[in-house]
Amino acid sequence: DQQVKQNSPSLSVQEGRISILNCDYTNSMFDYFLWYKKYPAEGPTFLISISSIKDKNEDGRFTVFLNKSAKHLSLHIVPSQPGDSAVYFCAAILYNQGGKLIFGQGTELSVKP
Amino acid sequence: ETGVTQTPRHLVMGMTNKKSLKCEQHLGHNAMYWYKQSAKKPLELMFVYNFKEQTENNSVPSRFSPECPNSSHLFLHLHTLQPEDSALYLCASSQDGLAGAGGNTDTQYFGPGTRLTVL
Numbered sequence: 001d002q003q004v005k006q007n008s009p010s011l012s013v014q015e016g017r018i019s020i021l022n023c024d025y026t027n028s029m030f031d032y033f034l035w036y037k038k039y040p041a042e043g044p045t046f047l048i049s050i051s052s053i054k055d056k057n058e059d060g061r062f063t064v065f066l067n068k069s070a071k072h073l074s075l076h077i078v079p080s081q082p083g084d085s086a087v088y089f090c091a092a093i094l095y096n097q098g099g100k101l102i103f104g105q106g107t108e109l110s111v112k113p
Numbered sequence: 114e115t116g117v118t119q120t121p122r123h124l125v126m127g128m129t130n131k132k133s134l135k136c137e138q139h140l141g142h143n144a145m146y147w148y149k150q151s152a153k154k155p156l157e158l159m160f161v162y163n164f165k166e167q168t169e170n171n172s173v174p175s176r177f178s179p180e181c182p183n184s185s186h187l188f189l190h191l192h193t194l195q196p197e198d199s200a201l202y203l204c205a206s207s208q209d210g211l212a213g214a215g216g217n218t219d220t221q222y223f224g225p226g227t228r229l230t231v232l
Contacts, residue, residue: 042225043117043205044156045223049220089155100158100169101156101221
């Protein structure tokens with residue numbers, strides 16, 4: 001049973017437009033959420049995070065929104081750049097399970113010039 | 114060298130071979146992790162070490178044997194693997210691996226991974 005789901009395996013966006021990556025989760029007890037970016041042949045790189053007590057966190061072009069009632073998380077990238085093309089993973093942490101990270105399957109973003 | 118490094122980057126082995134994957138972190142972190150990523154699947158946590166002690170074994174077969182001699186180094190010893198074990202093996206570290214540590218101390222930083230192929 002997958003607790004963190006990214007239902008879109010891929011997304012294609014034009015350079016300069018907004019990219020919206022979505023993530024749904026089933027466990028309302030998750031304490032903390034993170035987004036990672038992964039380029040081919042590299043490990044995932046931490047991008048941005050949000051605590052479950054907040055509904056928005058912004059860092060430059062990246063904004064993460066959390067809707068706890070809908071158990072939904074989204075990552076907005078604006079404006080999108082070709083260098084943003086990568087696989088994006090959302091992940092969630094349950095502190096009472098030793099802080100274990102639970103990952104979604106990933107969404108491959110392609111930003112076209 | 115900075116961050117989290119892994120060697121080798123690529124490994125091809127037969128089912129009867131014994132090999133080891135190595136991970137080293139230069140971040141002064143106290144927790145280290147092994148993950149497996151198979152094609153089209155989420156990253157799967159395998160093992161967690163906090164302050165050199167194993168705190169999580171996520172039902173991993175005994176043909177995978179971790180070793181953590183100190184907070185900076187983590188090994189994954191491989192023995193009599195199966196072709197379905199072929200995957201990308203990722204090492205990560207975090208400042209704390211303890212429940213309730215909260216916030217940024219839980220953020221995990223990943224190495225580049227070892228692409229393993231079992232013939």
